[in-house]
Amino acid sequence: GAGVSQSPSNKVTEKGKDVELRCDPISGHTALYWYRQRLGQGLEFLIYFQGNSAPDKSGLPSDRFSAERTGESVSTLTIQRTQQEDSAVYLCASSFVLGQGRSGLFFGSGTQLSVL
Amino acid sequence: AQTVTQSQPEMSVQEAETVTLSCTYDTSESDYYLFWYKQPPSRQMILVIRQEAYKQQNATENRFSVNFQKAAKSFSLKISDSQLGDAAMYFCAYRSGGGNMLTFGGGTRLMVKP
Numbered sequence: 548g549a550g551v552s553q554s555p556s557n558k559v560t561e562k563g564k565d566v567e568l569r570c571d572p573i574s575g576h577t578a579l580y581w582y583r584q585r586l587g588q589g590l591e592f593l594i595y596f597q598g599n600s601a602p603d604k605s606g607l608p609s610d611r612f613s614a615e616r617t618g619e620s621v622s623t624l625t626i627q628r629t630q631q632e633d634s635a636v637y638l639c640a641s642s643f644v645l646g647q648g649r650s651g652l653f654f655g656s657g658t659q660l661s662v663l
Numbered sequence: 664a665q666t667v668t669q670s671q672p673e674m675s676v677q678e679a680e681t682v683t684l685s686c687t688y689d690t691s692e693s694d695y696y697l698f699w700y701k702q703p704p705s706r707q708m709i710l711v712i713r714q715e716a717y718k719q720q721n722a723t724e725n726r727f728s729v730n731f732q733k734a735a736k737s738f739s740l741k742i743s744d745s746q747l748g749d750a751a752m753y754f755c756a757y758r759s760g761g762g763n764m765l766t767f768g769g770g771t772r773l774m775v776k777p
Contacts, residue, residue, distance in 0.1 A: 578763075580763075580764060580765075582767075587770075588769060588770070589667075589754060589767040589768055589769040589770050590708075590754070590765075590767040592764045592765070592766070595763045595764055597763065603763055603764070606764075636706055638706070638708065640708070651696075651698050651700075651710040651713055651765075652708075652710075652765060653710075654700075654707055654708035654709075655707065656705055656706045656707040657706045657707070659706075
């Protein structure tokens with residue numbers, strides 16, 4: 548597609564439920580990132596995928612968070628047993644290659660997650 | 664670990680005037696990249712301008728320019744001839760030369776008055 552696509556745009560869930568967020572990166576982009584943005588704050592790194600290499604999971608806040616990516620295509624971020632503090636915008640980004648500093652990242656419009 | 668600090672939570676500028684947003688960062692590395700991103704209400708982060716640390720010349724993109732002071736670890740964004748469409752959150756970000764991720768500052772909300 549023309550840009551990074553995320554779905555759903557908004558998700559309201561009840562505390563304790565599991566949620567799955569989807570990211571469809573720009574075609575050809577080998578690197579994919581997930582970030583979390585709490586209300587009024589900056590972006591927190593969650594996880595990074597590069598091709599078929601093992602993902603960098605160093606930013607995941609707890610074992611309730613996990614993410615998958617098949618090859619260089621769609622990624623899903625799963626949050627199990629959601630808590631109210633998980634409420635945030637979850638942003639996905641992609642880029643061409645590992646360490647390609649010049650291009651920066653291309654972001655989607657995010658998923659607004661609200662946990663009641 | 665690298666940190667990025669934006670000391671101005673909010674800034675306001677009159678349409679057509681110039682505004683400067685501040686950003687400082689902390690790193691022990693010599694090879695890195697710096698970015699400014701704009702986030703309008705649509706939530707999508709848009710790359711405004713980038714700067715390679717090895718370049719002494721300040722980056723410029725139309726009405727947007729930076730003042731990169733490597734020794735002071737400062738990376739400010741200047742917006743000239745401000746337009747109503749410039750109103751947004753602005754985030755400064757750092758990435759090490761061989762690193763995988765961007766580290767973001769807390770953001771500055773820019774308001775543009777007509």
